[in-house]
Amino acid sequence: MLIVDNVTKKFGNFTALEDISLEFQNGVYGLLAPNGAGKTTLIKMLTTLIFPTKGQILYDGVEITQLDEAYRDMLGYLPQDFGYYRNYSPMQFLSYIAALKGIDGNTAKQKALQLLEIVALTDVKDKKMRKFSGGMIQRVGIAQAMLNDPKILILDEPTAGLDPKERVRFRNLIADLAEDRTVIFSTHIVSDIESIAHRVIMFKDHKLLCCDSPDALRGDRFNNLEEVFMHIYDEDGVIVELP
């Protein structure tokens, strides 16, 4: 189990996140908040790219910095701006990332083929990625994040730039992947997580506002999560009223 324990992150005088406590188990966790609310800061802390100013992040009771390499071994990450080598094929790219993850050549090849099938890119596995659409690149991104069969899969705004059909496909893929792992999925698009998230996490003034199921958030007052979101945040992303 992944635990965020009273975590605060400051950048100079600016407090990006304050006193956040969360517990993650298997399932999809949707981080839903307007841009600038602190979603990426939390994700970067969970991926060990930055560290809390106060508090700690624990995996199975052990601080993730102490776990170091063992924690990164359990981690799959797709950042918001996913870069790739344009002149490489998905197979070549996945082999390279697999090497960085410490996976041996033969296992990497098998895993890459298996993942490319899951993300429906088998037909283009040896084609250069420079001709790929945004959706295809994102699917390569998901595949690279899954190479080490991670227990924690963290996706930062993975649906940005996808067309509606690709979004649906992507959501289904995430739902399948979350059966036996923790998937943390950041977005500011409500419909992305409404149907697949087991829990929705929202922030208010850089503090945790709620971590609850979509049903609980909707309650009797709202028809969908979009209404909840619109009710909570105004056009500028400022809280107007709690659900």
Next chain:
Amino acid sequence: MNISPDERDKSIEAILAGGLTRPVSTWRYLRGMYSSLGIRVIFWESAPAMLLSAVVALGYILLTAMQSAFLNAEENLSAMLFLLSPVLFISMTVSTEAIERMNGLYEIKMTGKYTIRQITAFRLLCFSLVGTVFAVTANTAVYHIMTVEMQTGYFFQMLSIALCSLFLCSLLIITVMRKFRSGWYLGAIIWAVAAMLPGLIFREAWNTFLLNIPTAVALGIAAVAYILFLREIKITTKEVYSYAHS
């Protein structure tokens, strides 16, 4: 925070395991990285950077040789040799880092089993060895082609100065890279200013000063700088918190 008995036990086990495991030495770790990744993955997409570095170093040699020929100032060669290997080291470091930072994969590469920082530390170690070979080669070449009479002692003096500057530069670059997010180019700027400014301001006097540094002193400084550089390599491969404050 409520911790279950199971989590408490796992936590105790992890602490004990950490305390009881024999720590892996840096060299074993780097050897392991090399055998696991191989030279192709460690220097992935670095070929253009290497080519650029070779061009920069050759350009620097040609420029200095032309200057020496036109101004008939062969004594300036000591200043040229002082800067030559660091120029190669810096151009290799900055160009490979620039490629890493621009391709949009830096964050993914920070979350792998071998992080890009650890790979960079390995690369810097390789670059320092390349710089050493280059310094020896360049000094030997100068020794053979120089028209002024050159004694063996002078050769070793020039070599010691070249190694001294290379290892001081390597130490500066890795220290600044470890401590600052922009360290990869900040270190290069600091070195360029620190190494070139005396030559530009004091000209002949700086050259005379370099020529008068005893070989033993220069080699001593080079050895200390290299030991400190290796220490920085060790810290970079081990520490987790280094990028916490960047």
